[in-house]
Amino acid sequence: MLSNHVLALALACSAIALPIMKREVPQEHSHNIVLASVRPMLALDNPNNIEDPVFGLLGNAAAAAGAGSITNLDCLQQDTADQAFTNAKAAGNVTGMTYALIYRAIERNTAAVGQASVICNETAKNPEIAAITQHQDPASANAATTNKNIVLALAKQIASVGGDPQLALTSGTFAPGTIGDPTAAGNTCDVADDEPGCIFSQNLLVDDATAAEISAAVAGVAATSAAASAASTAAASATTAADDSTATCASIATVTITVTDAATATAATDVASATAAATTTAAAAAATSAASGANLQTFTGALGGVAAPAVTAGGRGFEVAGETGESFLNVAAALGRSCDVQHNQCADAANSGGQSFTVGDCDTQDTQCKAAAN
Ligand SMILES: *[C@@H]1O[C@H](CO)[C@@H](O)[C@H](O)[C@H]1NC(C)=O
Ligand SMILES: *[C@@H]1O[C@H](CO)[C@@H](O)[C@H](O)[C@H]1NC(C)=O
Numbered sequence: 001m002l003s004n005h006v007l008a009l010a011l012a013c014s015a016i017a018l019p020i021m022k023r024e025v026p027q028e029h030s031h032n033i034v035l036a037s038v039r040p041m042l043a044l045d046n047p048n049n050i051e052d053p054v055f056g057l058l059g060n061a062a063a064a065a066g067a068g069s070i071t072n073l074d075c076l077q078q079d080t081a082d083q084a085f086t087n088a089k090a091a092g093n094v095t096g097m098t099y100a101l102i103y104r105a106i107e108r109n110t111a112a113v114g115q116a117s118v119i120c121n122e123t124a125k126n127p128e129i130a131a132i133t134q135h136q137d138p139a140s141a142n143a144a145t146t147n148k149n150i151v152l153a154l155a156k157q158i159a160s161v162g163g164d165p166q167l168a169l170t171s172g173t174f175a176p177g178t179i180g181d182p183t184a185a186g187n188t189c190d191v192a193d194d195e196p197g198c199i200f201s202q203n204l205l206v207d208d209a210t211a212a213e214i215s216a217a218v219a220g221v222a223a224t225s226a227a228a229s230a231a232s233t234a235a236a237s238a239t240t241a242a243d244d245s246t247a248t249c250a251s252i253a254t255v256t257i258t259v260t261d262a263a264t265a266t267a268a269t270d271v272a273s274a275t276a277a278a279t280t281t282a283a284a285a286a287a288t289s290a291a292s293g294a295n296l297q298t299f300t301g302a303l304g305g306v307a308a309p310a311v312t313a314g315g316r317g318f319e320v321a322g323e324t325g326e327s328f329l330n331v332a333a334a335l336g337r338s339c340d341v342q343h344n345q346c347a348d349a350a351n352s353g354g355q356s357f358t359v360g361d362c363d364t365q366d367t368q369c370k371a372a373a374n
Pocket of ligand 2: 072121122
């Protein structure tokens with residue numbers, strides 16, 4: 001059985017300046033959370049000097065402005081995803097790997113409604129990235145079938161690295177636009193400062209598959225080699241970072257160690273103790289709790305008496321109380337879901353009136369809950 005304990009060592013790093021971005025048919029900010037998640041992974045090691053993940057979602061003319069040394073612009077999205085995935089894997093960051101995969105599957109801008117984007121003709125270094133292509137314009141030929149197959153392929157790859165395969169649905173696109181629309185915008189949105197992204201906040205996402213279809217597609221996909229080798233790579237790079245006083249901010253900004261069994265747990269604990277003794281103690285406590293079936297959700301905030309639901313070992317790895325029929329390979333994903341459930345219930349209570357707290361207070365509590373999960 002796979003038992004994942006994610007031990008995160010985050011070192012402070014100065015903010016990365018973002019470039020001015022050119023635009024074509026604008027929807028490249030529709031899935032902002034994906035860009036925001038890929039950006040720090042790409043920044044860990046960016047030998048091609050790709051300016052920002054947003055350029056891979058633009059048409060070629062605009063993409064050229066931020067492609068660094070990538071000359072085959074039809075492959076900029078794949079190259080960006082591939083590098084971010086490589087970096088996230090080296091850091092053992094399952095969330096980072098998951099979002100690199102999701103990013104690879106997002107639709108690219110094209111010049112007209114119904115026009116499909118060119119498929120990259122190169123092979124990605126990571127087989128997980130190579131298994132996926134981008135969504136196509138929902139008004140293009142066979143789009144519903146094409147896009148559903150992309151989401152199911154993406155779900156399998158996410159499951160294979162230990163992420164939550166249901167997140168594959170977030171790579172989806174908009175309802176089809178009208179062929180011949182002179183604005184070329186279709187039913188899209190593009191709001192640069194909307195987090196997590198206007199396709200989500202404006203409720204414009206069209207699911208390509210049902211949750212049950214995702215679950216069926218990933219049945220039998222085990223989180224195997226990638227997650228395990230990420231753990232050992234991360235342990236090695238943590239050692240290097242600890243030993244190398246000249247290591248740069250970018251290369252050691254974040255290190256997550258995924259522990260898959262008792263033997264590697266010991267090795268990882270040794271590495272970590274050189275770096276962060278306090279965190280090691282917490283991880284060891286979490287490991288003990290997981291083994292005994294105890295509640296791994298340590299956040300105690302409970303506005304309106306609503307606590308974050310318990311997270312316990314079970315199912316494919318971890319389960320969240322009340323979330324029947326779903327389990328998580330990764331404790332971080334389970335803790336995040338627990339915080340989300342609490343946030344929804346808190347906001348419902350605030351909206352029902354007569355409470356001494358607001359939805360804004362629920363947002364603040366959610367931030368605290370997520371911070372505790374890290
Ligand atoms: C892992 O990657 C995600 C997505 O980029 C990022 O938000 C998170 O901070 C990373 N975690 C660590 C511990 O570095
Ligand atoms: C891929 O397409 C580009 C642009 O059309 C072309 O220059 C390149 O030779 C092609 N590469 C392969 C491997 O087919």
